[in-house]
Amino acid sequence: MIKIQNSVNFRLVILGLMAIGFLIPLGLVGSLIGDRHRSSEEAVEEISSKWGGNQVIAGPFLVVPYNVRIPKSSNDNSKKIEWDYETHYTYFLPEEIRITGDLKSEIRKRSIYQAVLYNGEIQVDGKFKIPVEADFPSETSYIYWSDVRLVTSITDGKGLGKEIRFVWSGKEKNLQPGTESPYFPSGFHADLNLSERESSVKFQMHISLKGSESFSIVPVGKENTVQISSDWNDPSFEGNLLPKDRTITESGFNAVWESSYFGRNYPQIIRSMDANTAELILASANGVKLIIPADHYQKMERSVKYALLILVTSFTLFFLLEVFGGIILHPIQYLLIGSCMVVFYILNLSLSEHLGFVLSYSLASLAVSSLIGYYAASVLKNKKKGVLSGFFYICLYTFLYVVLSSEDQALLLGSIAVFVLLAIVMHFTRKIDWYSFGKERQD
Numbered sequence: 044m045i046k047i048q049n050s051v052n053f054r055l056v057i058l059g060l061m062a063i064g065f066l067i068p069l070g071l072v073g074s075l076i077g078d079r080h081r082s083s084e085e086a087v088e089e090i091s092s093k094w095g096g097n098q099v100i101a102g103p104f105l106v107v108p109y110n111v112r113i114p115k116s117s118n119d120n121s122k123k124i125e126w127d128y129e130t131h132y133t134y135f136l137p138e139e140i141r142i143t144g145d146l147k148s149e150i151r152k153r154s155i156y157q158a159v160l161y162n163g164e165i166q167v168d169g170k171f172k173i174p175v176e177a178d179f180p181s182e183t184s185y186i187y188w189s190d191v192r193l194v195t196s197i198t199d200g201k202g203l204g205k206e207i208r209f210v211w212s213g214k215e216k217n218l219q220p221g222t223e224s225p226y227f228p229s230g231f232h233a234d235l236n237l238s239e240r241e242s243s244v245k246f247q248m249h250i251s252l253k254g255s256e257s258f259s260i261v262p263v264g265k266e267n268t269v270q271i272s273s274d275w276n277d278p279s280f281e282g283n284l285l286p287k288d289r290t291i292t293e294s295g296f297n298a299v300w301e302s303s304y305f306g307r308n309y310p311q312i313i314r315s316m317d318a319n320t321a322e323l324i325l326a327s328a329n330g331v332k333l334i335i336p337a338d339h340y341q342k343m344e345r346s347v348k349y350a351l352l353i354l355v356t357s358f359t360l361f362f363l364l365e366v367f368g369g370i371i372l373h374p375i376q377y378l379l380i381g382s383c384m385v386v387f388y389i390l391n392l393s394l395s396e397h398l399g400f401v402l403s404y405s406l407a408s409l410a411v412s413s414l415i416g417y418y419a420a421s422v423l424k425n426k427k428k429g430v431l432s433g434f435f436y437i438c439l440y441t442f443l444y445v446v447l448s449s450e451d452q453a454l455l456l457g458s459i460a461v462f463v464l465l466a467i468v469m470h471f472t473r474k475i476d477w478y479s480f481g482k483e484r485q486d
Contacts, residue, residue: 057374058358062351065381069350072388076347079392080340086156091255094151094160095202098254099328100142101227101261102195103167103246105135107174107237110185128184132224133174134313136304138243140169140264146273148333155396159275159333160255164206167248169264173241178312191235196227196261197252204251209233212244226321257281259330262302265311269300275333282329283307300329339400342447343392349443352461354384359468360435361419364428376422380415387411387440408440 091097110128146161179186193211197203200220209216211233222230259282260269274295280286284306286298304311307327309320357380365371387407394403412433420429446456 054362054371058362058377061374061377061381062354062358065354065385066351068385069347069354069388072350072385072392073344073347075389076340076343076392079396080344083156083340086153087158087255090151090153090158090160094255095253096199096255097257097259098163098202098252099198099259099261099325099330100165100195100250100252101324101328102230102263103137103169103248104194104263105171105174105235106192106194106224106232107133107135107179108187108190109133109179109183110187111180111182112184113182131314132316133179134316135171135174135178136311136313137169137246137264138172139266140167140262141268142167142260142270144258144260144269144271146258146271146275146333148273148275157335158255159335160253161258161273161275161333162204163250163252163254163258165248165250165252167250168246170243170245172243173237174312180314188237191237192223193233193235193246194222194224194227194230195232195248195250196222196224196230197250198229199254200229200231202253203231204253206249206251207231208247208249210247211235212241212246224316226316226318256334257330257332259328260300261324261328262300262307263324265304267300267302269329270297271331272297273331273333277334279332279334280330281332283327284329286329296331298331302329339392339395339403342400343388343395345447346391346443347388349446350384350388353439353443354381356439356464357381357384357415357436359464360432363468364419364423364432370423372422379418383411383415404440404444408437408444412436412440 108130109132111131113127113129115127143166144163146163148159148161150157151160152158176183176186193209193216207218209218216233216235218231218233220231222228222232258271260271262269262284272295276291276293276295278291278296278298280289280298284300284302287301289298290296307323309323309327313320358377361372361377361380390410391400391403391407394406397403398406415436416429416433418429419432420426423429423432442456442460446460449456
């Protein structure tokens, strides 16, 4: 029994099986982090559903109905052609559009979770080139100039406030809820009469809008200028185009986008609007996401990916302390040390939901390092080795934090660390006669 106990190969097999076995609790920890993350997202969605979701403004569009003449199918040999008529809609986009948005942010909480909300004041100025008959298909038989609609799409109409005004050619027009368009179901519209048509018309629009997390504008004009400012100082610019100019300070940010219709995949006059074209329009949006920078769930999920490496490094440390210290540890002692590794992630997760990731990570790593150092000093019967073990874990968790904070260089730092650790182990074990391991204690 003593010979088996002191066998290097046997002990390495036991440690390897234990390391593989720890994948089960580590997987459960990963599932727990995912569950808490989903609970956080559900809380944010619940808050947003009662306030206003991620908002995307598309428009305005001039929607002009017209009739198209279609020949009837006939079973007789009559040479006389009979016609059917179908009503279609052409969407005309503005020649110029200038949009200014000011977002006032606030934090709302649900239990321990929080979401970023905003109140926005949006000013839209632009110009439409008024359609002419040549803009319609050749089969057009009649154009309903008196039934034109100006349509503006808003992702979540629940966020629209009372202060919505629309001025067309210097005259204020009444706005009505809904777009009456199957492709842009949420928003508002105004009825227009273009029987007396000018060559171009200027318009102004003011929108009070509530939303959560992100705000985007679709550049539907031939020429587009969009300016978004906010008191939130952690923006993430997203969409089809990054801002031309941006300024981020402690008091907020200001960003400006400029673009033309050459940078999109849909025309200025859309004679046959369909679901694919509507999707292309919405996909060309530019905007900003008001992020909470310390997303501890994402960092926790990333840290668990390094758990097996941390565990193997821990077992390697104590195995080397066995080799150089003359004391053989029992597998149960390795089991307790590995359990501390698992408890670290649970402790970090629970604390981070209340204290934030940096403080919780510091407390969890310090607690686990101190506990393992205290335990190592006892089982190895050497206080210096206990202090060395505790210091080793503090360094290990410090390096892991650096890797988590440097997402772009994580692979580089991790690969260098593995190489350095392997080099250290190879250096200090290069003169060990593994075949004679434990013989002195056996005699």
